[in-house]
Amino acid sequence: MARKTKTETELTRRLIIEAARRNFAERGVRHTTLEQIAEAAGVTRGAIYWHFANKSEILLAVRDDVAMPLLERLENLLMGSDGDGREDPLGSIEEFLHTHIDRVTNDPATRQTFEIMFFKCEYTGEFGETLRTMVCKTHGMEERLTAAYRAAASKGQLRLGTDPAALARDTYAFLVGIVRLSVGPGNLTSPETTIPVMIRDHIALRRG
Amino acid sequence: MARKTKTETELTRRLIIEAARRNFAERGVRHTTLEQIAEAAGVTRGAIYWHFANKSEILLAVRDDVAMPLLERLENLLMGSDGDGREDPLGSIEEFLHTHIDRVTNDPATRQTFEIMFFKCEYTGEFGETLRTMVCKTHGMEERLTAAYRAAASKGQLRLGTDPAALARDTYAFLVGIVRLSVGPGNLTSPETTIPVMIRDHIALRRG
């Protein structure tokens, strides 16, 4: 095959990643062969083996393609886009939860990626490190939540007798739960409508 | 090989299940071969293929061996072991959460099984049905929580302006989150001590 332009090269790389994401989400990582990814991307296994060492690295690329920019955007949404402290910290926490779930449910790439990470892959061996790093990332998010709740407490938005750190841990566990719920098979009555209600109720429980 | 006694037969079946559980939790379902399970169980692949059709059925057996009796025990713990309504519904909810994660963290078989279900298997194809049935099961648990919170409301244990159904959904998402946290790689500061604290705070948030 002939050599491609740099932009063409990057395009086939992206085609491979997106084809892999769709196939991973449908059949699971285990049951998708590189041949299927290649066919879905309109290339051959030769192209895949030139861009990636093996299937695990494709999975890492799929994850980094969505999870990383998403977490960054969410982080500075929590920090407050203007400077550091907002005038409505509790509201920005709720907004943070809403936009996160909105991304997960409505953006196909994000949804498929989270679907893969939650249900369609095994965290084993070399890929088990991924879990550890994810936990670290989200642990940082918990700290952001703590800071936000502390700011909310100083503004008098929280009910009395509540500990910001405890609220943050509770919200974090809550977030993990609703993400798993919204990504999983939708057997709860109406997934797109109940989750926002749950978020509102979750925040309302803290409001003083 | 010679024919075994019925009790011996059931014993080898249990040996296979337990060997499979350990291997699944360690290397993941994908990377464990039937040969490894057989070796860990002290038998050959012939025994496995006599008891189970394939690896998926072993996984189902591993799941049913722990998840089913656990959920049953938890259910009648929520219902109240004596009749239906307890004198302290909110306390029994908290106790329910405590015993659940106590099982998950301290009982090796339960912990390994949940570890497999959360991180070491892919819900794909025929096994994807398992997820759906699990969701249905836990949806029933959410209804039990709603009833318990309603009982707590009628006893005046809850703070004013709270909706039992909303509290139940929140607690359910919280439960999923902390189970995932306690089963996953322990990067949160101290897993065995923080989780009970989180549960206490979670319940304290509802108390009126």
Add this chain to the structure above:
DNA sequence: GGGCAAACATACACGAATGTATGGATAATT
């Protein structure tokens, strides 16, 4: 503009795991 390596397609070799077929010894059944 000439050399060189990029960017793949094609073809092949290989192992590894699965499923099955067979055999044999004995517990259960009558």
Add this chain to the structure above:
DNA sequence: AATTATCCATACATTCGTGTATGTTTGCCC
């Protein structure tokens, strides 16, 4: 006590996917 089906070990066939080796063309750099 004879028979049968159970319970499992052993051995074999087979497929499937991976990894690699090779070839070919052309964009890029000096």
